[in-house]
Amino acid sequence: MTAYLLLGARCVLAAVFAVxxxxxxxxxxxxxxxLRAMAVVPERLTGVTVVAVPVAELGLGLLVWAPKPIATWAFAxxxxxxxxxxxxxxxxxxxGLDVSCSCFGASGVPVNRAHVVRNLVLLAIAGTGLAASAATGSDGLAVAGVALALLVAAFASILIIATDTLVELFSTAR
Incomplete structure (x- = not known):
């Protein structure tokens, strides 16, 4: 079971971080x-942050696929x-700032609780990956289990990446 959880967590984090x-x-x-509108980094560090954040995301998205000790650290x-x-x-x-997150590109949706929930879900997935990576031995994987893990991971990734679109859709549908 942990091997499937590890596979799913790897897929979701890799997809979400890559996008x-x-x-x-x-x-x-x-x-x-x-970043400037959020006022979370000093102006002089904005340029470095603009490069460092996506590099870190790509690096971690790749490192979760590494062998056990590296993957465990990557999940952490x-x-x-x-x-x-x-x-x-x-x-x-x-x-009370009215700013979009630009987490997955330009967005007109201001930061809201759904964004925080999305990050908490991702945090739970990273925690699951961490636990599964630390616990996983060399169990074999069955084709059906792999297919199910990949399907769930793809669905979860799409929902996570589409948070802004879903928030916009359901907030205007009233």
Whole structure:
């Protein structure tokens, strides 16, 4: 069972981090603007942060696929990064700022509780991956189990990445 949880956690984190990083690389100005509007890093560090965050996301998305000791550390670091992202979003909400997150590219949806929930879900997935990575031996994987793990991971990844779209859809459908 833990091997399937590990596979699912690897897939979700790799997909979510890859999409997030690529969106930031494609639109660095949007990401920099969001950082400035959130006022979470000093202005002089904005340029470094615009590069460092997507590099960290891509690196961790790849490292969760590494062998056991490296993957375990990658899940722990991914959890730390996600917790940092959640703290930033909570800070933005507490200060009442009307700013979009640019987590997955330019967005017109202001930071809201759904973004925090998304990060808590990702944090739980990173924690699951950490626990599964630390516990997993060399169990074999059955084709049906792999297919199910990949299907669940794909669905979860799409929901996580589409948070802004879903929030916009359900907030205007009233």
């Amino acid at each position: 997030s990083a690529l969106a930031k690389f494609r639109a660095p100005r949007d990401f920099a603007s969001a 670091l991914a959890g730390g990064l996600i917790a940092l992202f959640a703290a930033v979003l909570v800070s933005v909400l507490r200060r």
